[in-house]
Amino acid sequence: xxxxxxxxxxxxxxxxxxxxxxxxxxxxxxxxxxxxxxxxxxxxxxxxxxxxxxxxxxxxxxxxxxxxxxxxxxxxxxxxxxxxxxxxxxxxxxxxxxxxxxxxxxxxxxxxxxxxxxxxxxxxxxxxxxxxxxxxxxxxxxxxxxxxxxxxxxxxxxxxxxxxxxxxxxxxxxxxxxxxxxxxxxxxxxxxxxxxxxxxxxxxxxxxxxxxxxxxxxxxxxxxxxxxxxxxxxxxxxxxxxxxxxxxxxxxxxxxxxxxxxxxxxxxxxxxxxxxxxxxxxxxxxxxxxxxxxxxxxxxxxxxxxxxxxxxxx
Amino acid sequence: xxxxxxxxxxxxxxxxxxxxxxxxxxxxxxxxxxxxxxxxxxxxxxxxxxxxxxxxxxxxxxxxxxxxxxxxxxxxxxxxxxxxxxxxxxxxxxxxxxxxxxxxxxxxxxxxxxxxxxxxxxxxxxxxxxxxxxxxxxxxxxxxxxxxxxxxxxxxxxxxxxxxxxxxxxxxxxxxxxxxxxxxxxxxxxxxxxxxxxxxxxxxxxxxxxxxxxxxxxxxxxxxxxxxxxxxxxxxxxxxxxxxxxxxxxxxxxxxxxxxxxxxxxxxxxxxxxxxxxxxxxxxxxxxxxxxxxxxxxxxxxxxxxxxxxxxxxxxxxxxxxxxxxxxxxxxxxxxxxxxxxxxxxxxxxxxxxxxxxxxxxxxxxxxxxxxxxxxxxxxxxxxxxxxxxxxxxxxxxxxxxxxxxxxxxxxxxxxxxxxxxxxxxxxxxxxxxxxxxxxxxxxxxxxxxxxxxxxxxxxxxxxxxxxxxxxxxxxxxxxxxxxxxxxxxxxxxxxxxxxxxxxxxxxxxxxxxxxxxxxxxxxxxxxxxxxxxxxxxxxxxxxxxxxxxxxxxxxxxxxx
Numbered sequence: 001x002x003x004x005x006x007x008x009x010x011x012x013x014x015x016x017x018x019x020x021x022x023x024x025x026x027x028x029x030x031x032x033x034x035x036x037x038x039x040x041x042x043x044x045x046x047x048x049x050x051x052x053x054x055x056x057x058x059x060x061x062x063x064x065x066x067x068x069x070x071x072x073x074x075x076x077x078x079x080x081x082x083x084x085x086x087x088x089x090x091x092x093x094x095x096x097x098x099x100x101x102x103x104x105x106x107x108x109x110x111x112x113x114x115x116x117x118x119x120x121x122x123x124x125x126x127x128x129x130x131x132x133x134x135x136x137x138x139x140x141x142x143x144x145x146x147x148x149x150x151x152x153x154x155x156x157x158x159x160x161x162x163x164x165x166x167x168x169x170x171x172x173x174x175x176x177x178x179x180x181x182x183x184x185x186x187x188x189x190x191x192x193x194x195x196x197x198x199x200x201x202x203x204x205x206x207x208x209x210x211x212x213x214x215x216x217x218x219x220x221x222x223x224x225x226x227x228x229x230x231x232x233x234x235x236x237x238x239x240x241x242x243x244x245x246x247x248x249x250x251x252x253x254x255x256x257x258x259x260x261x262x263x264x265x266x267x268x269x270x271x272x273x274x275x276x277x278x279x280x281x282x283x284x285x286x287x288x289x290x291x292x293x294x295x296x297x298x299x300x301x302x303x304x305x306x307x308x309x310x311x312x313x314x
Numbered sequence: 315x316x317x318x319x320x321x322x323x324x325x326x327x328x329x330x331x332x333x334x335x336x337x338x339x340x341x342x343x344x345x346x347x348x349x350x351x352x353x354x355x356x357x358x359x360x361x362x363x364x365x366x367x368x369x370x371x372x373x374x375x376x377x378x379x380x381x382x383x384x385x386x387x388x389x390x391x392x393x394x395x396x397x398x399x400x401x402x403x404x405x406x407x408x409x410x411x412x413x414x415x416x417x418x419x420x421x422x423x424x425x426x427x428x429x430x431x432x433x434x435x436x437x438x439x440x441x442x443x444x445x446x447x448x449x450x451x452x453x454x455x456x457x458x459x460x461x462x463x464x465x466x467x468x469x470x471x472x473x474x475x476x477x478x479x480x481x482x483x484x485x486x487x488x489x490x491x492x493x494x495x496x497x498x499x500x501x502x503x504x505x506x507x508x509x510x511x512x513x514x515x516x517x518x519x520x521x522x523x524x525x526x527x528x529x530x531x532x533x534x535x536x537x538x539x540x541x542x543x544x545x546x547x548x549x550x551x552x553x554x555x556x557x558x559x560x561x562x563x564x565x566x567x568x569x570x571x572x573x574x575x576x577x578x579x580x581x582x583x584x585x586x587x588x589x590x591x592x593x594x595x596x597x598x599x600x601x602x603x604x605x606x607x608x609x610x611x612x613x614x615x616x617x618x619x620x621x622x623x624x625x626x627x628x629x630x631x632x633x634x635x636x637x638x639x640x641x642x643x644x645x646x647x648x649x650x651x652x653x654x655x656x657x658x659x660x661x662x663x664x665x666x667x668x669x670x671x672x673x674x675x676x677x678x679x680x681x682x683x684x685x686x687x688x689x690x691x692x693x694x695x696x697x698x699x700x701x702x703x704x705x706x707x708x709x710x711x712x713x714x715x716x717x718x719x720x721x722x723x724x725x726x727x728x729x730x731x732x733x734x735x736x737x738x739x740x741x742x743x744x745x746x747x748x749x750x751x752x753x754x755x756x757x758x759x760x761x762x763x764x765x766x767x768x769x770x771x772x773x774x775x776x777x778x779x780x781x782x783x784x785x786x787x788x789x790x791x792x793x794x795x796x797x798x799x800x801x802x803x804x805x806x807x808x809x810x811x812x813x814x815x816x817x818x819x820x821x822x823x824x825x826x827x828x829x830x831x832x833x834x835x836x837x838x839x840x841x842x843x844x845x846x847x848x849x850x851x852x853x854x855x856x857x858x859x860x861x862x863x864x865x866x867x868x869x870x871x872x873x874x875x
Contacts, residue, residue: 047474082392156585164585264546
């Protein structure tokens, strides 16, 4: 297994290196330059040239990339052209927000989707399954921002239980922290519930038709025991793969929810930085998001090796 | 016609972000009155609002000390350095919390001292002597001195961002601890108004000299001191116990929360997450102004200074809008009434002038072409042969759903007159770049907010209409406008200034570099607990400009117990 993991780590390093180049190039290929944002329309040609020099943007792209990536290896992601805040600091603010959003939303998604899928798979095409499947279709169809606005109107505006916007760090109290992330987390969880339910239900139905399940039933084991101890593990590969992709993509894909709830997470800050051509922030945030995505999926791969011996053998 | 969903609202970026000269900075303090260089107003600039009992945003009750307020603002800023940060409406409001300007604008449009005890000119208005208020200290305990003001001015003058705003001021010297002397190349009648804008904020040397984190750590003389600034999340300030204007501020802390989506900001107000919010969106303004649970102040009748205007900017140097006949045809083809009716939710009315209704600078009849489709078609038919047989107008705006609707409506109107119209929405950075570099034909724009018309000189002058980068985006060169702008800049005679700017207004209707729509609306809306958020009283007892262009002063806000 260690050889398998070692090979995946090497692969991961190459992927991150490739992503860093792509992130760097994409940002620099965008029309417009950061001097517009920094100087505004009041600038002069000379001021622009001076500023480009100050920012090191007058150098060749390979040289700029080399400077940036060397600094990254020394733990220096640079300084925002606009706010003069270090990119590490901006990430330090944004990353925990995303992390918490993802953890809470995925816990909610698993809490709802796994029991639903287990019960539905027990008796496929019966009334519960049909209701659950139809409901998850609807959940997939409703855009996240619609869910977010409805939740805010119902729970924040009508009955003032939760704040409509903003993030309270855990340092300000766990209660107020959870209150600030619950609505956005539910908004994000809705789509995940639908996907996880469908993935697990399909695999579970197939698993429940396997011989070893029939054997377990013949031995007189209880249905919950069979579902949780025998059927869930072999049915969860697609669910885990789906969760890996979903969680990874939430690092940047949650930006709509972040904007609606004014949560300065990575997606939110990335969009802001792209709009103002704040190159180092874009590169830093994109790199962190990409690393998070790759690492999470690497974690999922490693998890597979524990769940399925065939993976580590093959 | 406006929306502020971008980090730097595109319009405020253009109208204030760069010039600094255009930003209204409202003062809260004064001393012996100084000259009223800004000119007056036929309509004193009090903000108006809903018609409930009492005046929204104004309280005459005894203020309650202490408490906190959370304010939703429409954007985030990029720092706190007046010389290099873009102070849009949010930036100016933040700055009003932690800094002070040397002068301030009163509700009657006069300019009053603020950090300055007096501002006095010589006989020909070429030398201005500013005497500072004594015994003022910065948040770091250092004293406000003439040398500090001098160093601040040097930074402003040297900055690519702000240098052009103070071009008329050639040098500054000091005399003693509290006297600063500004020397101008020519008479500069609006000089005191300049000191009420971004270039008039004074920061401590400890901030000015801090090249590493100075932009993130404001050190001013203002009513509040920074507690923390987390960009895109919050800016929190606490009461400055040593504030030189004794008795102020009333609140213990103020937290500003940048919420870029107008809808999210409205929902935050309605849910009680914030107490007060600024909006630039006519729909939100309309929704909240009739809600009895809130009190709203807007700047729609404000004529102290000059509000932002919504308009289409036409490039007068490239085909086909370089042809006056084409610009005339576009003006005749634009049904301003209809556009404003469709998109302003009844919040604003059509305004086909550089100046708003009620402004003393507005010409009674500026001769701006009225909607006339038949005339437009006739002009298109006449002009088309000179441009290859057809007239194609690329109309550009920033990416924004609401703006998309507006330019689509405009496109339909122009097509009805015989134009071919290519609509294009582009990103803000590219949009600004294209405007500055003249790479556009027609662009939806918002500009001209200023406490004095002279501060719009750079946007309108022939001297800034050429070259690869031009601040006169339309690149309109009109000797009569230039002469009138010069007269407005240098003449101390109020009636002569009025006549000069009325001439500018009329000439713009002849040249047609801009197709006007309306003034840009701003509002501030609070729950019923927030008191006095649009009622700054200057120390000399005069009423300060309460709320204009999305900017206000938090020092005199208090919360009902």
